[in-house]
Amino acid sequence: MVFYLEHVPTGDRVFLEEGENTIGRDPDCSINMHYHYMSRKHVHILVENGKVFIKDLESRNGTFINYLGFRINEEYREIFVDDVLIFGIMVAYHSVHKYPKFGIFTLMEEEHDSEDSVGSSPNRADGSPSSEGTNPESRE
Secondary structure (H helix, E strand, C coil): CEEEEEECCCCCEEECCCEEEEEECCCCCCEECCCECCCCCCEEEEEECCEEEEEECCCCCCEEECCCCCCCCCCCEEECCCCEEEECCCCCHHHHHHCCCEEEEEEEEECCCHHHCCCCCCCCCCCCCCCCCCCHHHCC
């Protein structure tokens, strides 16, 4: 199983590696994102045995799931395909597409080999060009 985050406003895909994925603005993060209200090291996403878990890294502006009005804490909690993850600011469901600069993602699962994927968005979460395509093995 290959899991990825799909940026809600743009459709860009960010593939998750098996094991721990650190997301934030810091260049040392395994997934580097530059969205408004994101911390340097914002969140960990753990992919393990076909399951996905998330925990906030004491980020300044928090992490929210499924438009619920509360921040998740610093303990891993399981998340599921189609859950919406909001990094850094609580945004109402009806206004999501107005904010392409915010880190709003849906957890997705690729059902076939990503090398067979046609027409997928770049592998970069910030929308910048990427020559890496959608193959999760090619991501640094």
